[in-house]
Amino acid sequence: MAEHHHLAGPTGPGSVVLELGENIGALILATPPGLAGHEIEISPCAGGRRTHSLVRERRTPTQTSYAAVYPVLPAGEYTVWREDGTPAGQVTIRGGQASHFRWPQAVPASGAPAGPDQPT
Numbered sequence: 001m002a003e004h005h006h007l008a009g010p011t012g013p014g015s016v017v018l019e020l021g022e023n024i025g026a027l028i029l030a031t032p033p034g035l036a037g038h039e040i041e042i043s044p045c046a047g048g049r050r051t052h053s054l055v056r057e058r059r060t061p062t063q064t065s066y067a068a069v070y071p072v073l074p075a076g077e078y079t080v081w082r083e084d085g086t087p088a089g090q091v092t093i094r095g096g097q098a099s100h101f102r103w104p105q106a107v108p109a110s111g112a113p114a115g116p117d118q119p120t
Contacts, residue, residue: 045077
């Protein structure tokens with residue numbers, strides 16, 4: 001994955017619209033603050049083009065978090081990619097739902113992907 005780093009300001013409540021449907025879901029990829037401004041790529045596990053989203057600071061009245069949002073994804077299994085081209089984990093996108101993935105804190109010793117999906 002090519003390294004992409006951008007400076008983007010924080011977003012506030014209601015700044016992202018998810019277009020959920022029967023076979024369309026979304027992904028909210030939570031990251032540590034150090035990834036703010038980085039683009040994270042994902043791709044269908046079955047093959048296909050990678051897509052990316054920018055990690056941004058997301059502010060609400062009660063907290064600040066960091067996440068990349070993929071608002072329109074066909075349902076299926078996806079690989080989340082690290083900047084070095086290795087998998088960070090996999091996530092299942094379900095139609096009509098926003099799925100969540102938490103960026104792993106460390107690479108597992110086995111080299112296996114980490115960070116199971118947590119659909120909501």
